[in-house]
Amino acid sequence: MGFVLGLTGSIGMGKSTTAAMFRDEGLAVWDADAAVHSLYARGGAAVSGVARLVPMAVTEAGVDRPALRLALEADPSLFPRLEAIVHPLVADDRDHFLAREDGDIVVLDVPLLYERGIDTECDAVVVASASPETQMARLLARPGLDRAGAELLLSRQMPDRDKRARARWIVPTETLEGARAAVRQIVSEIRGSLGAHNRRDR
Numbered sequence: 007m008g009f010v011l012g013l014t015g016s017i018g019m020g021k022s023t024t025a026a027m028f029r030d031e032g033l034a035v036w037d038a039d040a041a042v043h044s045l046y047a048r049g050g051a052a053v054s055g056v057a058r059l060v061p062m063a064v065t066e067a068g069v070d071r072p073a074l075r076l077a078l079e080a081d082p083s084l085f086p087r088l089e090a091i092v093h094p095l096v097a098d099d100r101d102h103f104l105a106r107e108d109g110d111i112v113v114l115d116v117p118l119l120y121e122r123g124i125d126t127e128c129d130a131v132v133v134a135s136a137s138p139e140t141q142m143a144r145l146l147a148r149p150g151l152d153r154a155g156a157e158l159l160l161s162r163q164m165p166d167r168d169k170r171a172r173a174r175w176i177v178p179t180e181t182l183e184g185a186r187a188a189v190r191q192i193v194s195e196i197r198g199s200l201g202a203h204n205r206r207d208r
């Protein structure tokens with residue numbers, strides 16, 4: 007298996023934009039939020055479990071995410087029960103990705119990387135991060151999410167400062183140029199260390 011790079015960041019910190027930059031560098035990226043989207047789509051493996059937990063959040067088309075979000079806001083005690091349904095299915099999808107990909111570096115894009123201990127499966131972790139003011143402005147600009155909804159999700163995430171303290175690298179996401187430069191630097195640093203490692207092996 008190649009070098010497994012974990013990518014994380016609190017909600018609205020620019021994690022998906024950073025993931026796209028790693029893709030632009032030619033790396034395979036596994037996206038936990040996208041895996042949840044597939045599991046929630048019509049016929050997806052999480053639909054029946056969610057229907058049992060929150061019947062009003064499921065329609066013919068699969069899981070209705072805004073309805074599920076409202077149910078979680080009304081009753082946050084649903085979070086651990088929902089996660090017990092969804093996270094094992096997400097882990098299976100991640101394992102398939104890792105077994106399938108053979109690039110020298112692969113990226114796991116996971117919002118709850120530290121919270122779920124997935125950092126222990128990574129060779130190193132990078133965190134996408136911006137100021138709290140930038141983060142809140144981005145969240146409030148998202149359709150359908152108000153301050154209470156954003157704060158509820160944030161309250162269930164490790165604080166940004168703790169993520170920053172743990173990660174090997176930080177990608178600053180105030181600007182696209184700054185983030186892209188950091189992404190390129192990280193890829194080249196990892197490739198450099200892999201090259202040095204291979205040379206030592208010979």
Ligand SMILES: CC(C)(COP(=O)(O)OP(=O)(O)OC[C@H]1O[C@@H](n2cnc3c(N)ncnc32)[C@H](O)[C@@H]1O)[C@@H](O)C(=O)NCCC(=O)NCCS
Binds near residue numbers: 018042088159162163
């Ligand atoms: C809460 C839900 C309905 C919100 O859906 P929505 O389409 O609005 O947002 P989306 O799924 O794109 O997630 C956006 C961000 O919310 C945050 N978030 C999502 N789930 C969680 C959670 N369980 N705990 C903390 N933060 C979360 C993450 O930062 C994520 O990047 C949805 O995210 C969900 O069902 N989450 C439970 C599954 C889960 O834990 N997913 C996280 C990845 S494994």
Ligand SMILES: Nc1ncnc2c1ncn2[C@@H]1O[C@H](COP(=O)(O)OP(=O)(O)OP(=O)(O)O)[C@@H](O)[C@H]1O
Binds near residue numbers: 015019021117
């Ligand atoms: N490096 C950057 N420079 C400028 N704007 C950025 C940068 N990264 C992200 N943004 C902007 O911030 C917003 C959120 O970005 P993105 O969707 O990547 O965040 P996210 O952390 O993946 O969000 P979520 O956790 O909600 O899925 C978007 O409007 C995006 O255009």
